[in-house]
Amino acid sequence: MIEVNELTKRYGDKLAVDHLSFTIPQGVVTGFLGPNGAGKSTTMRMLLDLDRPTSGTVRIDGKHYGELREPLKYIGALLEAKAVHPGRTAHNHLRWMAASNRIPAQRVDEVLALVGLTAVAKKRSGGFSLGMGQRLGIAAALLGDPKILMFDEPVNGLDPEGIVWVRNLMKSLAAEGRTVFVSSHLMSEMALTAEHLIVIGRGRLLANLPMNEFIDQNSRSFVRLRTPQPEQLLDALSREGMTASLDGNGAWEVENGDMARIGDLAAANGVTLHELSPQRASLEEAFMRMTAEAVEYHTETPAPENPPAAWGENWKKES
Numbered sequence: 001m002i003e004v005n006e007l008t009k010r011y012g013d014k015l016a017v018d019h020l021s022f023t024i025p026q027g028v029v030t031g032f033l034g035p036n037g038a039g040k041s042t043t044m045r046m047l048l049d050l051d052r053p054t055s056g057t058v059r060i061d062g063k064h065y066g067e068l069r070e071p072l073k074y075i076g077a078l079l080e081a082k083a084v085h086p087g088r089t090a091h092n093h094l095r096w097m098a099a100s101n102r103i104p105a106q107r108v109d110e111v112l113a114l115v116g117l118t119a120v121a122k123k124r125s126g127g128f129s130l131g132m133g134q135r136l137g138i139a140a141a142l143l144g145d146p147k148i149l150m151f152d153e154p155v156n157g158l159d160p161e162g163i164v165w166v167r168n169l170m171k172s173l174a175a176e177g178r179t180v181f182v183s184s185h186l187m188s189e190m191a192l193t194a195e196h197l198i199v200i201g202r203g204r205l206l207a208n209l210p211m212n213e214f215i216d217q218n219s220r221s222f223v224r225l226r227t228p229q230p231e232q233l234l235d236a237l238s239r240e241g242m243t244a245s246l247d248g249n250g251a252w253e254v255e256n257g258d259m260a261r262i263g264d265l266a267a268a269n270g271v272t273l274h275e276l277s278p279q280r281a282s283l284e285e286a287f288m289r290m291t292a293e294a295v296e297y298h299t300e301t302p303a304p305e306n307p308p309a310a311w312g313e314n315w316k317k318e319s
């Protein structure tokens with residue numbers, strides 16, 4: 001278990017992490033979110049004793065990192081891919097790490113197989129692609145079979161197959177009862193992977209709660225319907241205390257509407273429905289709503305609602 005208490009880090013005038021306190025739960029994947037510069041990497045570095053807190057404490061299974069003998073057996077981390085000597089082979093890099101924590105050499109072959117790098121284990125890591133580097137970093141994190149795993153942007157550079165693999169790996173590690181703490185800017189991926197969220201902005205804790213609650217608290221939900229006979233249905237809805245408003249695309253939005261009740265009312269009044277669907281905000285929308293105040297680096301002009309086709313699918317990530 002990781003316990004963070006009043007953790008603070010100041011770089012000169014810059015307060016990068018500001019009295020953060022949280023406990024990371026076991027047995028679920030916890031997403032660590034925050035806009036650029038929020039202090040995620042600084043926090044993760046302090047959890048691993050790679051950066052010294054200005055004040056506050058981090059406890060891993062009740063101990064400071066420096067008190068852990070053979071720390072890789074307690075906590076494994078992927079912080080920066082390619083933090084490997086480029087002249088070293090993947091196998092030698094892991095052998096060296098294993099030896100420093102008295103981990104049996106055979107475990108190196110196990111983790112290389114687990115991350116799919118067996119075929120290139122004897123190649124110099126300097127020639128690895130970004131995705132291969134990520135896989136090597138994940139192998140290193142898993143080396144000591146630790147109860148706590150921490151990943152900073154683990155799907156960075158991975159292809160779709162690799163992304164699905166990382167998602168399933170994290171879920172299975174959590175299902176084994178481990179603590180899995182992962183930062184990412186890819187909200188759609190986070191929504192599929194994490195059950196719990198810790199959100200920070202400008203170094204401060206903004207939220208620490210289950211994913212579903214986070215979305216519910218930071219978004220509006222409604223029922224969307226389409227019908228060629230709106231008058232009859234709107235009358236019936238208003239008699240039940242439900243009000244609908246047009247959304248600009250010919251659909252009606254019913255705030256706090258009970259979908260089954262709306263369907264029953266439509267049937268009872270002989271109204272044809274072309275759509276009746278519950279609408280819930282995405283994690284991305286909820287996150288942007290919550291962190292709007294805490295975003296440090298705004299673009300000058302907002303990204304267009306309807307981007308040119310040439311921008312492709314990824315335009316949102318680049319805006």
Ligand SMILES: Nc1ncnc2c1ncn2[C@@H]1O[C@H](COP(=O)(O)OP(=O)(O)OP(=O)(O)O)[C@@H](O)[C@H]1O
Nearest residue numbers: 011014015016034035036037038039040041042043
């Ligand atoms: N070594 C350092 N010296 C000075 N300032 C630093 C240092 N490391 C981080 N900072 C500053 O601290 C703040 C938090 O940075 P950090 O990298 O932890 O944020 P982050 O949430 O990981 O951001 P991103 O999502 O962009 O990776 C930033 O304003 C950053 O410029």
